Amino acid sequence: xxxxxxxxxxxxxxxxxxxxxxxxxxxxxxxxxxxxxxxxxxxxxxxxxxxxxxxxxxxxxxxxxxxxxxxxxxxxxxxxxxxxxxxxxxxxxxxxxxxxxxxxxxxxxxxxxxxxxxxxxxxxxxxxxxxxxxxxxxxxxxxxxxxxxxxxxxxxxxxxxxxxxxxxxxxxxxxxxxxxxxxxxxxxxxxxxxxxxxxxxxxxxxxxxxxxxxxxxxxxxxxxxxxxxxxxxxxxxxxxxxxxxxxxxxxxxxxxxxxxxxxxxxxxxxxxxxxxxxxxxxxxxxxxxxxxxxxxxxxxxxxxxxxxxxxxxxxxxxxxxxxxxxxxxxxxxxxxxxxxxxxxxxxxxxxxxxxxxxxxxxxxxxxxxxxxxxxxxxxxxxxxxxxxxxxxxxxxxxxxxxxxxxxxxxxxxxxxxxxxxxxxxxxxxxxxxxxxxxxxxxxxxxxxxxxxxxxxxxxxxxxxxxxxxxxxxxxxxxxxxxxxxxxxxxxxxxxxxxxxxxxxxxxxxxxxxxxxx
Ligand code: BES
Ligand code: MN
Ligand code: ZN
Numbered sequence: 001x002x003x004x005x006x007x008x009x010x011x012x013x014x015x016x017x018x019x020x021x022x023x024x025x026x027x028x029x030x031x032x033x034x035x036x037x038x039x040x041x042x043x044x045x046x047x048x049x050x051x052x053x054x055x056x057x058x059x060x061x062x063x064x065x066x067x068x069x070x071x072x073x074x075x076x077x078x079x080x081x082x083x084x085x086x087x088x089x090x091x092x093x094x095x096x097x098x099x100x101x102x103x104x105x106x107x108x109x110x111x112x113x114x115x116x117x118x119x120x121x122x123x124x125x126x127x128x129x130x131x132x133x134x135x136x137x138x139x140x141x142x143x144x145x146x147x148x149x150x151x152x153x154x155x156x157x158x159x160x161x162x163x164x165x166x167x168x169x170x171x172x173x174x175x176x177x178x179x180x181x182x183x184x185x186x187x188x189x190x191x192x193x194x195x196x197x198x199x200x201x202x203x204x205x206x207x208x209x210x211x212x213x214x215x216x217x218x219x220x221x222x223x224x225x226x227x228x229x230x231x232x233x234x235x236x237x238x239x240x241x242x243x244x245x246x247x248x249x250x251x252x253x254x255x256x257x258x259x260x261x262x263x264x265x266x267x268x269x270x271x272x273x274x275x276x277x278x279x280x281x282x283x284x285x286x287x288x289x290x291x292x293x294x295x296x297x298x299x300x301x302x303x304x305x306x307x308x309x310x311x312x313x314x315x316x317x318x319x320x321x322x323x324x325x326x327x328x329x330x331x332x333x334x335x336x337x338x339x340x341x342x343x344x345x346x347x348x349x350x351x352x353x354x355x356x357x358x359x360x361x362x363x364x365x366x367x368x369x370x371x372x373x374x375x376x377x378x379x380x381x382x383x384x385x386x387x388x389x390x391x392x393x394x395x396x397x398x399x400x401x402x403x404x405x406x407x408x409x410x411x412x413x414x415x416x417x418x419x420x421x422x423x424x425x426x427x428x429x430x431x432x433x434x435x436x437x438x439x440x441x442x443x444x445x446x447x448x449x450x451x452x453x454x455x456x457x458x459x460x461x462x463x464x465x466x467x468x469x470x471x472x473x474x475x476x477x478x479x480x481x482x483x484x485x486x487x488x489x490x491x492x493x494x495x496x497x498x499x500x501x502x503x504x505x506x507x508x509x510x511x512x513x514x515x516x517x
Contacts, residue, residue: 002209003158003177005151005202007184008124009191021046028086029183030120031073033111035095035130038066052079055092068096068103069110087124091115099132101149105435108150112157115179122181125150127194140190144197145433145512147184151201152434152508154182155208161216161501168218203330204511208504211316211323215494215502219295219312224270224343227292227318231272231341234322238329239278245271255342255382257361261375262344264299264352269344271383272318274325276337284393285336286517288325288510289383291376291399292318292343299346299372300354307496314376316493316502317398318343324510337514340387342379346372358456362386363478368456376401377474378460384478394423394483396513397475398506399490404467406491413439414506415488417472423485427513434508438487442466447473 010023024032024047036044041059048055054074058064063072072092076085093111096103107130115123130146131138158177162168186194214222214230228244235242247268250259255271262269272292279285293314297303303311318341325339353359357369359378362385367378376399387395405415413431416438418424424440431437447469450462458477462470472486479486492505 002206003154003179004181005184005198005205006181007186007191007194007198009188010185011188016043016046018046018049021050024126025050025083025085025087027124027185029088029122029124031089031091031115031122032087032124032126033091033093033115034126035093035107036064036066037095037097038064041066050080050083050085051090052077052083054079058092064092064094066094066096068094068098069107070094071111071114073114089120095130099134099137101145101432101435104130104146105149105153108153109157112153116157116177118178121178122183123179124183124185126185128185128187140193143190143193144200147194147197148201148204148508148512149435151198151205152208154179155205156504159209159212161213200331200511200515203327204508206330207323207327207511208507210326211319211504211507212502214319214322215313215316217312219345222312222315223267223294224292224345225267227294227315227322227341227343228270228272230322231274234274234326234329238326239276239332240325240329241275241277243273253386254360254362255386256359257367257378258342258344258382260353260357260359260369261293261299261346261378264349265345265347267345269342271386272341272343274321274339276325276328276333276335278328278333279336283336285338285390286514287338287340287387287390287392287395288321289340289380289387289395289397290318290321291315291380291397291401292341293376293379294343294345296346296373296375297348299375300348300352301371301373302348303373310494310496310500313494313502314400315343316400316489319502320398320489320493320505320507320510323504323507324514327507327511328514333514335514335517338387338390338392340383342383344379346375361478365458365477366456368453368459370459371461374461374471377471380475381478384475384484388481392482394420394485395479396427396485396487396510398487398510400493401488402468402471402490404464405488408441408468409439409491411491411495413437414492414509415468416440416485417443417469417488418485419443419476420483420485423483426516427485427509430513430516431509434512436505436508436512438509441472442469443472443476
């Protein structure tokens with residue numbers, strides 16, 4: 001069960017004046033969420049008349065201080081019944097004097113916490129009351145991005161792992177959230193804009209849920225084969241055309257670098273292609289490539305044991321490609337988009353690649369594997385060579401590529417690497433719009449020096465300094481034939497500790513980018 005998003009048109013969707021107040025009160029639902037500024041509380045007078053003075057009472061008690069995110073819950077009583085108010089609750093949410101998208105997100109998160117996890121099943125969101133005072137914050141663009149963001153926040157709030165899929169706990173403790181319906185109240189004027197924005201927001205949540213589920217699944221379930229089946233199942237119910245290559249075909253394609261990583265595992269690698277042909281037949285596609293290491297032990301260059309379980313998340317790049325493609329197909333975007341996922345395990349064994357081994361990539365370039373734990377770039381480089389055949393308009397790869405990226409950027413921004421200024425601009429903008437932000441790191445030729453090998457065309461590591469940059473430099477050698485950007489999501493794809501779980505990032509960024517293309 002996922003949450004249902006919808007819109008409801010109220011011709012007079014403001015809350016000022018008796019007519020508007022009556023319209024609001026005619027709505028039925030478990031809770032109406034209404035934003036207010038303290039300086040404008042008098043505008044709620046007409047509404048309060050119907051509520052028997054509940055707002056005035058709260059104000060007199062000092063409960064409506066208007067601080068950003070401060071919430072006051074009013075419950076239906078005798079007076080509401082007398083004036084035929086059908087709403088069961090009204091949540092008044094202070095807006096402070098903040099206007100930015102980040103402030104809006106904070107305020108919305110605090111409002112959503114109040115209505116989630118209890119008895120409330122249906123929520124009505126009074127869109128107009130949350131719009132900023134500045135003109136820029138009332139524009140159609142601002143409205144659309146706020147709807148997407150709100151859907152994302154609602155989706156995060158109600159997401160539970162295992163409720164939607166297999167349950168791994170024999171005694172379930174994680175109940176589904178009570179919240180089932182989320183309705184955006186809109187004016188007639190904005191109805192069509194709101195409808196399409198809400199539809200996009202709902203697709204975003206579907207995509208993110210898929211990304212989170214795949215990330216959170218244990219590595220003995222979410223294997224390369226499982227990912228291939230997931231893609232095939234998606235294709236049965238959607239526009240996606242799916243192709244899967246097994247070991248033999250990967251070999252025939254000459255992907256020696258990808259196979260060098262897969263060799264140590266008992267589980268065979270898979271190469272997954274998902275196509276959404278929503279554009280003209282001859283239109284160049286946008287290609288997204290995701291790192292799909294379903295478990296990264298480090299291989300012979302074995303990782304230390306601490307928190308190694310989190311290396312099940314080393315397929316979060318792939319999971320985000322699944323999520324983005326799922327959303328794209330739900331929306332039936334009028335564009336050609338192709339998702340590509342090389343997937344395997346990185347395991348130590350008698351058949352595993354050794355440090356010092358030299359392998360030949362599909363591009364013909366040879367690689368000296370100095371550290372088998374730098375495996376992401378080894379599978380991605382062959383995928384990048386493969387996608388040349390699509391003559392892409394742009395290629396974006398997404399990978400939990402380097403621990404060094406967490407040291408550089410923490411868990412706030414994903415690392416962005418590209419020499420294409422237009423792509424950098426578009427991805428940065430998409431990040432700001434969705435609050436799924438990126439920060440650009442360098443890709444200068446000077447760093448390429450660190451990848452020199454005495455025995456092959458290049459080494460697969462460049463030493464500790466600027467580890468994320470040299471990883472990106474390695475990939476750049478396989479991306480010379482198209483416009484390309486690389487996203488390192490090592491710090492943003494999942495959370496550790498008590499809140500351990502996949503975040504669904506960077507699906508909001510990718511979808512926002514694709515919608516704007
Ligand atoms: N999947 C890891 C990167 C990673 C580590 C992401 C921890 C998130 C948390 C990647 O395959 C890896 O092991 N990278 C090495 C590269 C090094 C050997 C040059 C790393 O970051 O230590
Ligand atoms: Mn690794
Ligand atoms: Zn890895």
